[in-house]
Amino acid sequence: MKDTDIKRLLYTHLFCIFSIILSIFIPSFFLENFSILETHLTWLCICSVLVTVVNLVLYLVVKPNASSKRSSLSYKVTRLLKCCVYFLMSCFSFHVIFVLYGAPLIELVLETFLFAVILSTFTTVPCLCLLGPNLKAWLRVFTRNGVTSIWENSLQITTISSFVGAWLGAFPIPLDWERPWQVWPISCTLGATFGYTAGLVISPLWIYWNRKQLTYKNN
Amino acid sequence: MQKVPVLLFLAWVCFLFYAGISLFTSGFLLTRLELTNHSSCQEPPGPGSLPWGSQGKPGACWMASRFSRVVLVLIDALRFDFAQPQLSNVPGEPPVSLTFLGKLGSLQRILEIQPHHARLYRSQVDPPTTTMQRLKALTTGSLPTFIDAGSNFASHAIVEDNLIKQLTSAGKRVVFMGDDTWKNLFPGAFSQAFFFSSFNVRDLHTVDNGILEHLYPTMDSGEWDVLIAHFLGVDHCGHKHGPHHPEMAKKLSQMDQVIQGVVERLENDTLLVVAGDHGMTMTGDHGGDSELEVSAALFLYSPTALFSSTPPQEPEVIPQISLVPTLALLLGLPIPFANIGEVMAELFSEGKDSQPHSSSLAQASALYLNAQQVSRFLCTYSAATQDLQVKELHQLQNLFSKASADYQQLLQSPQRAEATLKTVISELQQFLRGARAICIASWARFSLVRMAGGAALLAAACFLCLLASQWATSPGFPFRPLLLIPVAWGLAGAIVYAGLLATTGLKLDPVVVGAMAAVSSLLSFLWKAWAGWGSKRPLATLLPIPGPVLLFLVIRLAALFSDSFVVAEARATSFLLGSFILLLVAQLHWEGQLLPPKLLTIPRLGSSASIGPPRHSGTYALRLGVGLLLCTRLAGLFHRCPEETPACHSSPWLSPLASMVGGRAKNLWYGTCVGALVALLAAVRLWLCRYGNLKSPEPLMLFVRWGLPLMVLGTAAYWALASGADEAPPRLRALVAGASVVLPRAVAGLAASGLMLLLWRPVTVQVKAGVGTPRTRTVLTPFSGPPTSQADLDYVVPQIYRHMQEEFRGRLEKTKSQGPLTVAAYQLGSIYSASVVMALTLLAFPLLLLHAERISLVFLLLFLQSFLLLHLLAAGIPITSPGPFTVPWQAVSAWALLATQTFYSTGHQPVFPAIHWHAAFVGFPEGHGSSTWLPALLVGANTFASHLLFAVGCPLLLLWPFLCESQGPRKRRQQPPGNEAEARVRPEEEEPLMEMRLRDAPHHFNAALLQLGLKYLFVLGIQILACTVAAFILRRHLMVWKVFAPKFIFEAVGFIVSSVGLLLGIALVMRVDGAVSSWFRQLVLAQQR
Known part of the structure; x- marks a missing residue:
């Protein structure tokens, strides 16, 4: 049972990686002059939308936590609205945190905000899909021994690696190499993307290696 | 212990x-003493008559002048091969077609047509190959080192004897056009000057076109004796495009036209010198010592014949500084005093028509003059310092005396053989080269x-x-x-x-x-x-450092190895600090200390499930973290930009208020600054009040009540005077001047007396003794009576020293004295940190005075930041009551990071031009006269204020967790008054002992202080270690003198200041500890009586 779970996890993750790759190559068929570095903001929007959609679809298809107690329409609608509010909140709070970390306050607002959006896509959207708009559950997942399934475990890993990737992405900015990708926030968004992808790859493998040690309460 | x-x-x-x-x-910072001696016409460089043929001629000084006018066309970064022709005539090899070759065609043409009039040299440049250093060398004839001792750091003006100085003192009119570096080097030396900013490396044409606008008109006007034109286009083109770019070919062609135009306008008494100050690498950079960087072109031309022979096939290699004595003697000037260059002897050969013997004699006399001058310099220099190797110096002196004896002989019998002349020349040349070699060995070698x-x-x-x-x-x-x-x-x-x-x-x-x-x-x-x-x-x-902290330390150290990161350290440090703070918060959360356990409904199955209940409400640490981030970001607004990033704009708030123009804005800012001062004072008072120390009747607290506001008042008044000094009515000028002397000194004096008081009576407790309510136990209650007001409950955290009582109980019982005794001593729990905070406040005010007014906001932020950080750190530190006490690594690392961040946010940068020199004049508006240590102290205190404050405050890292202990029990007391009685009869374990826990275990306390000191020294020590290793490995890096060496110096001085501050802080805590002990002893004695 566990192995099949891990396999499902792996396939969903492969879909996510595939969506990111698609977001790099598909738009050049429709848009002229599309390239990640030069029309970075466009790519950010496309990647964010695509990853969100893929996440949602995968969630609906795979249904990792199938035990939905209530299924009335109004409940679902409020839940959806709540999710949207949470997503926006996370975008804004990321924006604030970036500014606190030294991002320019007045200039490049759109760039900073889109970076916040893409980071939310990589972190908040999977959380929303898996855990719903339930802050306490989120907080629980991100404590030591707080995870209850391999899905939560992989969520933990991908989220943390996205953050770490975005964080590491800030390091090349001061270097004097004068490359186009050193401009704020391109290196950070690329770092977040790489981190997310790495997390997607690593988490099934890590869970597979440690499957003997991992014991969850619900399993 | x-x-x-x-x-x-x-x-x-x-x-x-x-x-x-x-x-x-x-081993690293090569120093050279700058001598201020000058050569002069009247004073020959050595004993003996001035050489042959110099007497009696007009304009003759040490030697008769051969040229009355010189045009020096200095083309920045004119590498030697830029002046080479296209080497298409090499048989058997494909023709090299490099874009920059053969563009200076006029040089080649002149060399072919007039071989006796012109000569091309490959001039060998001494590193560092940066323009300013080269210009110094090209005018003084010496080797510039990183620290030319004796030079004034504030300005770059050359104090040593130099060509320009000799020219002006000989009454020559020197006209300059081009790079404005010369303006700083020779302020006011030019009769006419056209300076253009050398700042924008991307701009290839502004400087050159500016020069060209003035060059020919000036030459035609004839109102000059020496004309210097310093073109920057080639250098900028190298930086922007590299030497192989077509743009470089265009630029060189332009230079070729310039040379041609100048040559056409030359008259017979004029010498043309075309020189590059240094070369450039394959990528167009310079500063190091690679072969391409140190070879520059040097071209000499005159309409009259200069040389007796035709040029050799391959241009001769000469040291660049040879130009200095050569030009000096050719112009009939004394050679600059500190020159160690060797004259280019063939230029003194009297043209092509003269007899070989007389021309050799002329060469020998020029060399002899030069050797006399170098020998005089070596004697003066070795008398002033011990830099030079004694043995080799001695050998050189012997050589010189032999050569001069030979030369004198030669003069007395002029008909001696050619051979003697040859030996004299070679001896003199040998001496000059030896002299140069030992100077290089001691000044230019690591x-x-x-x-x-x-x-x-x-x-x-x-x-x-x-x-x-x-x-x-x-x-x-x-x-x-x-x-x-x-x-x-x-x-x-x-x-x-x-x-x-x-x-x-x-x-x-x-x-x-x-x-x-x-x-x-x-x-x-x-x-x-x-x-x-x-x-x-x-x-x-x-390797006891936990992983994440180790990672941060490694990143911090690795950043010191990259010049970009050193330049951007201000931003990098606040970024790291922010990350560290969030990491601390996340770690607290990860360990489950942030949330109440009820939220964590899932039972833990891991091995390390022994997590204590959180001591604080859920978002406590998060709020602290966000507050810290906010403070860090706000402090980052006070940011001075390094020179290397021209796109960055320094914060306008770093300038003093006096430089502001708008009256309204100035008043507003003044109000804000005074508000920050008052807020700082209020915060400290509030803190002392909260822990009750303010209620003590000790003189120190009297000082806090009255002295500190007085200091604030003094500072505010001084700022008002300083920012509006120019607007004062004339009648009050004297008063204002007097006040601006007195006020800062008064504030500093007050602070010093406060510190004295602190050292004299550091025990700030309030004793209420002998209330005769008999109790069942000799243990003391929190209050000496029923609480009189709610304020008492809220603010006074009363402390009892239970252990002291127990310790002395035996003795008391032995004396069988008057039954149960009651002593209530307040504020013991915060006694150590109160004195440290007091010391910090007393230090902060004078330091604040040395900074610009608006930095007071940063100081306020500094106190706020350290307060929040201490709370955040304390949230993660468990209190181990009996000891041993430890200070975790993350606390020490975060503290050191905060110190670095504050260094930058107080408007400093680790480069010499960024030092706040005006701090030397606070309280001394007229300057200091001849004393140097006092201004150095003031400027040092300004620069390393944050290092000092954080080092002195370091013991707080150990003390704060104990201080935070009071928060839990305090809540209990704030329960409705009905519970008071219960609260008072609670078991005594519930009473917060706070810092008295430390006193309970003096051995552990001292060990913890030692450990704290060692850890802080370690964190600072690896920074300085990283700086040294970076400077060691990158000693030939382009930026070593610009970035790494200043960083190392600042880091080293900062380390020294920090370590001294650390020792002082720990000594202060120990002094308080001693005072508490003696206070107890007195108390017990008083009880026994």
């Missing part, structure tokens, strides 16, 4: 670091042994800190032997080494002696440690 040995141990560790730093410095030794010593000291900090808190720390024996060994090593030197008759170098002492004591310590430690512990404990 006693107090004094702890301090001694820390002082010894500091000494190890100092020895390492000074050893490294002596001593790799010393550098490596210094770095190794620093590394060993860091290792020692790590080792000892782990070991210090363990009970079996063999303290005395570990301190005494190494010190004894160190002394012995130093004495032995000094004796060895004395017997061999070598020079006694205090740096090396100190290093020897450090090494021998360190070795014996490590030996002792190894023996004492044995195999009891695994080596894994040698």
